[in-house]
Amino acid sequence: xxxxxxxxxxxxxxxxxxxxxxxxxxxxxxxxxxxxxxxxxxxxxxxxxxxxxxxxxxxxxxxxxxxxxxxxxxxxxxxxxxxxxxxxxxxxxxxxxxxxxxxxxxxxxx
Amino acid sequence: xxxxxxxxxxxxxxxxxxxxxxxxxxxxxxxxxxxxxxxxxxxxxxxxxxxxxxxxxxxxxxxxxxxxxxxxxxxxxxxxxxxxxxxxxxxxxxxxxxxxxxxxxxxxxxxxxxxx
Numbered sequence: 001x002x003x004x005x006x007x008x009x010x011x012x013x014x015x016x017x018x019x020x021x022x023x024x025x026x027x028x029x030x031x032x033x034x035x036x037x038x039x040x041x042x043x044x045x046x047x048x049x050x051x052x053x054x055x056x057x058x059x060x061x062x063x064x065x066x067x068x069x070x071x072x073x074x075x076x077x078x079x080x081x082x083x084x085x086x087x088x089x090x091x092x093x094x095x096x097x098x099x100x101x102x103x104x105x106x107x108x109x110x
Numbered sequence: 111x112x113x114x115x116x117x118x119x120x121x122x123x124x125x126x127x128x129x130x131x132x133x134x135x136x137x138x139x140x141x142x143x144x145x146x147x148x149x150x151x152x153x154x155x156x157x158x159x160x161x162x163x164x165x166x167x168x169x170x171x172x173x174x175x176x177x178x179x180x181x182x183x184x185x186x187x188x189x190x191x192x193x194x195x196x197x198x199x200x201x202x203x204x205x206x207x208x209x210x211x212x213x214x215x216x217x218x219x220x221x222x223x224x225x226x
Contacts, residue, residue, distance in 0.1 A: 004152075019181055032213050043116075043201060044153070044217035051213065089152055091215075096166060096208070097143065100152035 002027045006090055006101035014084055014109045019103045021075040023090030029066045030110040035064050035075050038087045038103070047088075048075070080108045114218035116202050123192055123223045130188045131221045135204030142185050143215070144177055145201040146170065153201055159185060160207060192225045199223075 003026045013019050023033070032051045036044040048057045048064040050073070056065040063076040077084060087103040115134040123129050133222075135142045145153035156175070157167045161182035168193050174192075179185040189196055197224050205215040 016136055031208065034215065036217070041199075041222065043114075043219035044203075046214055046216060049214045091152075093213065093215075097155045098203070099146075099155070102150070102152045 002030075002099045004090060004092055004099050004101035006088075006104050008104060010105040010107070012107040012109060013080060015080060017080050018076065018078050019080055019106075021077070021088050021090075021106070023073040023075070023101055025071045025073075025092045028071050030068065031058060032086060033064075033066050033073050034091045034093070034098070035062075035073075036089040038089060041075075044053075044089065061069075082108045082110050084108050093101065113121040114159070114202055114204055114216050116200075116218035116221050118221060119219060120222045120224075122226060124144075125194060125225055126191055128188065128190045128198055129192060129223065131200055131202075131223075133185045133187070133202030133218060134215055135184070136216060139204035139206055140182060141205045142179055142187070143205075145203065147199045147201055147220070148197075151197050157186075189223075192223075194225045197223055197225045 005024045007022045034049045035047045050057050050066040061078040066073045085108045087105050089103045091098045091100045117132045143158040144156040147153040155168050156171050157177050161180040171204045177187045200218045201220045203215045203217045205214050
């Protein structure tokens with residue numbers, strides 16, 4: 001059974017710092033991995049998707065990497081801003097459904 | 111297309127009442143997913159459709175829950191005889207099918223259910 005773990009559960013950093021969010025999964029037979037952002041009481045916004053054949057994807061200040069063999073992904077956020085404060089969710093697609101981690105609550109201190 | 115749309119955004123109901131939620135997916139997508147999310151947790155899979163066929167249901171989906179997707183377009187999720195434990199955010203997502211070059215899943219804003 002696929003399990004997704006995100007560390008840390010919560011993180012507070014001063015504005016301007018670079019930071020890394022971690023995601024691990026137990027079954028390396030994934031189809032893709034997707035990072036989402038969720039603001040309080042809102043739905044999920046897709047940030048980046050990495051297909052199983054890819055190693056990384058970049059969008060603006062965000063960079064996501066994938067190491068299938070070790071069951072890990074990282075989301076790197078450069079030059080953090082207060083507007084980046086949200087919960088970040090990692091999700092893996094084993095094919096038929098998407099399995100989520102519990103998320104990392106990120107707070108950027110102005 | 112403005113993305114995945116869910117209605118209502120909020121629903122407050124008394125315990126024992128029935129509720130129905132609606133999801134309109136991105137029109138080109140033939141996969142549609144329902145998830146439930148409680149406070150501090152990640153979304154949990156409930157069920158998914160490919161076109162009008164319901165292909166998988168989670169054990170979380172008790173017999174009080176039913177989902178439909180007539181004609182493979184919009185979907186409804188009905189909860190009968192609601193319980194306080196059903197209070198959660200219900201999320202809908204859609205995507206192209208497995209194997210498509212565009213596998214990204216897109217989520218709606220969710221329906222927040224409060225059972226009092």
